[in-house]
Amino acid sequence: MNKKDAIDMIETLKKTYPDATCSLNFKTPFEIVIAVMLSAQCTDERVNKTTPELFKKYPTIEDFANCDINELEEIIHPCGFYKNKAKNAKACAQKILSDFNGIVPKTMEELTSLPGVGRKSANVILLEAFGIANGIAVDTHAKRISNKIGLSKEKEPTKIEQDLLKIFPKEYLKDVNHLFVWHGRNTCTARNPKCENCAIKKYCKTYKTKHKC
Numbered sequence: 001m002n003k004k005d006a007i008d009m010i011e012t013l014k015k016t017y018p019d020a021t022c023s024l025n026f027k028t029p030f031e032i033v034i035a036v037m038l039s040a041q042c043t044d045e046r047v048n049k050t051t052p053e054l055f056k057k058y059p060t061i062e063d064f065a066n067c068d069i070n071e072l073e074e075i076i077h078p079c080g081f082y083k084n085k086a087k088n089a090k091a092c093a094q095k096i097l098s099d100f101n102g103i104v105p106k107t108m109e110e111l112t113s114l115p116g117v118g119r120k121s122a123n124v125i126l127l128e129a130f131g132i133a134n135g136i137a138v139d140t141h142a143k144r145i146s147n148k149i150g151l152s153k154e155k156e157p158t159k160i161e162q163d164l165l166k167i168f169p170k171e172y173l174k175d176v177n178h179l180f181v182w183h184g185r186n187t188c189t190a191r192n193p194k195c196e197n198c199a200i201k202k203y204c205k206t207y208k209t210k211h212k213c
């Protein structure tokens with residue numbers, strides 16, 4: 001796809017999903033770090049049901065760093081992989097205190113040095129907590145849609161992100177993940193995508209191949 005079509009497609013998605021934003025609830029940079037961590041293999045809806053109790057019990061980074069791991073595991077149990085997530089959340093809080101003066105860092109390199117924070121999570125944190133969009137978070141929706149539309153043939157999120165960064169101008173980076181997530185939830189679902197009703201089917205390689213456009 002050429003740049004012009006890619007921009008037209010994003011503009012179409014913006015009109016289709018004018019309310020597309022991050023659906024995780026948070027009030028501070030550290031809360032989005034924890035919410036993103038919990039959202040791995042879990043729905044945002046489930047995370048949003050869990051975090052109010054969690055952030056009430058542990059309102060500060062120090063509280064997470066000093067928490068009883070068993071109590072933390074119990075609260076986040078509904079989000080799945082709770083043992084790993086609890087271990088990472090506590091270790092992440094400890095590292096922010098020891099290495100970053102208790103302040104969530106603002107660079108990709110520093111964020112990905114935190115336990116449980118990979119490149120995708122760091123892209124979400126940078127955008128949602130600090131409004132920084134130098135990359136694109138490639139989650140399951142962004143991966144599937146990038147492949148289907150023909151924006152990338154790659155399977156690895158990091159490589160897909162590199163392909164997307166070559167196509168989309170910087171001012172669009174903040175929108176791409178949100179729009180792909182909303183499109184993936186509402187139209188281009190993993191099972192039974194609603195291709196006939198899809199607002200961007202004219203740009204989609206899968207659709208054009210099937211219909212020999």
Ligand code: SF4
Binds near residue numbers: 194
């Ligand atoms: S046409 Fe179908 S496969 Fe292509 S983006 Fe739309 S819903 Fe997804």
